[in-house]
Amino acid sequence: MKRTITEKLLRGKAGQLVEREIDLIVCHEVTTPPAIKMLKKKGIKKVWNPEKIVVCPDHFVPSKDIETAQLVKELEDWVRKQKIKKYFRLGEHGICHALVPEKGLIKAGMIVVGADSHTCTYGALSCFATGIGSTEAAYVLAKGKLWFQVPETIRFNIKGHLRKEVTAKDIILAILKKIGVDGAHYKAMEFGGEVIEKMEEEGKLTICNMVVEAGAKNGVIENKEWFSDRDCHYQKIYNFNFSHLEPMVAYPYLPSNGVPISKAEKDNIKLDQVFIGSCTNGRYSDLKIAAEILKGRKVKCRTIIIPATTEIYKKCLRERLIEIFINADCVVSTPSCGPCLGGHLGVLARGERCLSTSNRNFVGRMGHPQSEVYLASPLIAAASAVAGKISMKIL
Amino acid sequence: MKGRIQVYKRDHINTDEIIPARYLNCNDEKKLAKHIMEGLEAIKGDFIIAGWNFGCGSSREHAIWALRGAGVRGVIAKSFSRIFYRNAINNGFLVLNCPEIDDNLKTGEEIEINLKKGYFTIKGKRYHFSPFPPFLKKILDKGGLLNTL
Numbered sequence: 001m002k003r004t005i006t007e008k009l010l011r012g013k014a015g016q017l018v019e020r021e022i023d024l025i026v027c028h029e030v031t032t033p034p035a036i037k038m039l040k041k042k043g044i045k046k047v048w049n050p051e052k053i054v055v056c057p058d059h060f061v062p063s064k065d066i067e068t069a070q071l072v073k074e075l076e077d078w079v080r081k082q083k084i085k086k087y088f089r090l091g092e093h094g095i096c097h098a099l100v101p102e103k104g105l106i107k108a109g110m111i112v113v114g115a116d117s118h119t120c121t122y123g124a125l126s127c128f129a130t131g132i133g134s135t136e137a138a139y140v141l142a143k144g145k146l147w148f149q150v151p152e153t154i155r156f157n158i159k160g161h162l163r164k165e166v167t168a169k170d171i172i173l174a175i176l177k178k179i180g181v182d183g184a185h186y187k188a189m190e191f192g193g194e195v196i197e198k199m200e201e202e203g204k205l206t207i208c209n210m211v212v213e214a215g216a217k218n219g220v221i222e223n224k225e226w227f228s229d230r231d232c233h234y235q236k237i238y239n240f241n242f243s244h245l246e247p248m249v250a251y252p253y254l255p256s257n258g259v260p261i262s263k264a265e266k267d268n269i270k271l272d273q274v275f276i277g278s279c280t281n282g283r284y285s286d287l288k289i290a291a292e293i294l295k296g297r298k299v300k301c302r303t304i305i306i307p308a309t310t311e312i313y314k315k316c317l318r319e320r321l322i323e324i325f326i327n328a329d330c331v332v333s334t335p336s337c338g339p340c341l342g343g344h345l346g347v348l349a350r351g352e353r354c355l356s357t358s359n360r361n362f363v364g365r366m367g368h369p370q371s372e373v374y375l376a377s378p379l380i381a382a383a384s385a386v387a388g389k390i391s392m393k394i395l
Numbered sequence: 396m397k398g399r400i401q402v403y404k405r406d407h408i409n410t411d412e413i414i415p416a417r418y419l420n421c422n423d424e425k426k427l428a429k430h431i432m433e434g435l436e437a438i439k440g441d442f443i444i445a446g447w448n449f450g451c452g453s454s455r456e457h458a459i460w461a462l463r464g465a466g467v468r469g470v471i472a473k474s475f476s477r478i479f480y481r482n483a484i485n486n487g488f489l490v491l492n493c494p495e496i497d498d499n500l501k502t503g504e505e506i507e508i509n510l511k512k513g514y515f516t517i518k519g520k521r522y523h524f525s526p527f528p529p530f531l532k533k534i535l536d537k538g539g540l541l542n543t544l
Contacts, residue, residue: 017530031455034422038541060420067420117454117478133456133482134422135540142544147530181407182448186477215451215476254407341416341453362411362452369434 002229004153005222006188009111009128012150014233019147022052023127024105025140026096026114029057033074035115035138047082048144054086054105055079056096059337064344094309094335097121097209097279101201102309108226113140117212118279118359123220124204130218151217152235153228154184157193160243165261165392167289168203169281169357169377171195172210173248177258178238184216187235190228191221195242202283209280210359213255249355249390250375253363261380264390269374273354274303274385275366276378277333278340281357282308284315286378291321293382293395294328300388303330304346306338330385342366348373355390357381396508398441398468400517402500408435408445409452410479414461416453427457428464438465442506444496445472450479459486469508471496471515471524484531485540491515491524 004014012018027035032055039047047053055075063069079087088099097118100106108126113119115137122129132146140146156175176183189211196204204221211219222228246260276282276290287307305325307313313335316322325332339346340358348354348367354374356366361373374390383392418430432438443449443462449472450458459482462470469489473496483490491508493515500517508515514523527535534540 017528030416030419034456037422042541042544044544059416065420071420115454117452119454131454131478133454133459133478133485135456135485136481139485139540139544181451182474182476185448185474212478215448217477341411343416343419347417360409360411360452362409363434364415365411 002232004188004228004232004234005126005190005220005226006128006153006218007150008226009109010148010150014150014152016150017147018150019145020111021145022113022140023110024112025053025137026100026112026116026119027053027055027137028059028096028116029068029071029075030059031115031134032137033071034134035141036074036078038135038138039142044142047141050082050084052144053084053141054100055084056088056093056099058093058095059341060343061093061336062090062334092310095279095282095337098283098308098312101125101205102311108223113146118209120211120216120219121205121209121279123218124201124208126221126223126226128218128220131212151186151188153188153190155190155192155234155237157237157239158191158195158242159193160195160241162195162242162245165247165379165395166242166245167377167379168199168206170245170248171242172207173250173258173375174242174245176210176213176256177248179214181213181254181256182215184211184214187216189214189216189219191219196221200285202285205283206280210255213359247377247380247392249380250361252361252372252374255360255375261392265393269353269390271301271355271384271389272352273301273346273348274299274381275339275346275354275356275358276381277306277308277338278358279308280359281378282306282312284312286357287312287316287321290378290382291324293379293386294330295324297328297386299329299385301385303385304333304339305330306333307335309335339366355381355384396510398506400500400502400504400506401438401440401443402502403435403443403445404498406446407448407451410450410455410458411452413450413458414455419455419457422457422460424460424464427461431461431465438467439502441466441468443467443470444500445470447473449475451476454478456482456486459483459488463488484534487535487538493522493524495522
């Protein structure tokens with residue numbers, strides 16, 4: 001039987017309901033404390049396997065208020081009691097979707113769940129990874145298993161010689177524009193073709209990070225060991241040649257509202273804030289691109305830069321990127337999800353407009369319901385910060 | 396089951412709208428309910444009616460808890476995002492898929508739901524919803540996933 005990589009990973013045929021053992025569950029301080037409470041209520045005293053649990057507080061770190069401090073404390077007490085070793089406390093912390101792959105915890109062939117929708121990021125490393133809620137997290141923490149319906153797969157073949165300003169972020173924004181925010185509802189999105197084959201791992205993580213923005217169950221990229229069989233059944237195949245693709249900007253209020261940068265430049269969109277960071281684009285290569293543009297320049301609107309993990313932060317320090325950012329009048333924060341979800345560290349006021357390298361631009365995502373978020377790559381974000389409006393004309 | 400409907404004539408009502416992330420520092424249903432749908436029309440009905448892809452975005456189960464805290468007894472939508480749908484079932488919260496729902500329904504109209512027979516009635520018109528697969532029905536009947544442990 002010919003199978004897709006996702007069918008192989010879940011060991012089932014598309015449509016089939018399966019219960020599978022979980023190789024790794026990723027927990028953070030927002031969605032896991034409720035799961036801990038549920039376990040307590042059920043009288044379940046021990047997790048199924050502390051070795052397979054990774055805990056990274058990231059959303060509101062360092063704690064933004066008493067309530068979040070309480071959540072982190074609950075999480076920490078539980079981690080200690082359960083003897084969970086893979087705990088990344090403040091000081092070795094980072095956004096889970098950047099940190100977990102960085103620590104080498106994701107291996108091809110794994111089944112990974114996380115109580116966070118962007119858990120789909122890890123599929124870039126040829127595993128099955130999907131987001132779950134708190135109740136399912138509690139179930140997994142107790143039993144080490146979960147049910148899945150094996151999804152059908154949509155295959156995206158990406159070819160062409162990309163323009164030098166075009167990055168992984170532009171590719172996924174272009175795909176979202178094409179298929180819409182429910183264009184891969186319940187499906188697996190599998191990416192391949194020469195552009196993906198040549199892409200560095202960080203770009204692949206950016207692409208798989210945003211599959212949930214199309215409603216997908218998982219995103220996946222093959223490797224030498226784990227791949228889809230030739231002539232396997234795809235629900236649909238898209239063939240894109242992105243030689244002429246321009247950098248993309250997704251307008252409010254959906255990630256699928258992408259327009260080419262040339263159109264955005266004509267719209268003369270002035271900015272109050274630029275944010276470079278998040279689980280989508282807070283990795284070293286993202287910050288390096290931004291630094292190359294910001295070097296020796298000054299930003300015209302407030303600009304917040306957040307390395308996704310402590311290791312990335314340290315590397316930025318060693319390579320003197322932080323200095324470049326600060327000299328350009330940007331602010332740099334310790335790793336955190338920060339402003340991406342409007343929690344802290346750069347929340348928007350009524351009527352304010354932000355260009356962000358994150359993944360969602362829904363109403364109120366980064367602050368006031370009447371603020372606006374535009375999504376783009378770190379390259380466009382840095383160039384726009386210098387221009388004070390959405391533009392890459394300074395390049 | 397009888398009640399009034401609250402109509403949101405929109406697709407892609409996402410979890411950031413249902414409960415913004417800045418309120419996720421607690422998980423108490425009543426406290427969350429204070430901030431439900433902040434940028435949208437306030438909820439007046441027992442059952443929400445909405446378009447495609449309801450609940451897309453984040454995996455926060457707080458969206459379900461906030462709805463329940465606000466007295467919402469169920470959501471009927473043309474379709475649901477995957478994680479929201481699972482979260483609802485796992486909490487024993489009613490979610491009904493009904494792609495045929497009329498776009499001209501109005502907030503305040505009465506709804507009568509017959510779960511056993513798989514239909515609901517609004518203004519004399521009967522709508523059928525897809526029955527739950529036995530597997531999901533079992534979770535719902537037990538009042539949520541953890542009751543199957």
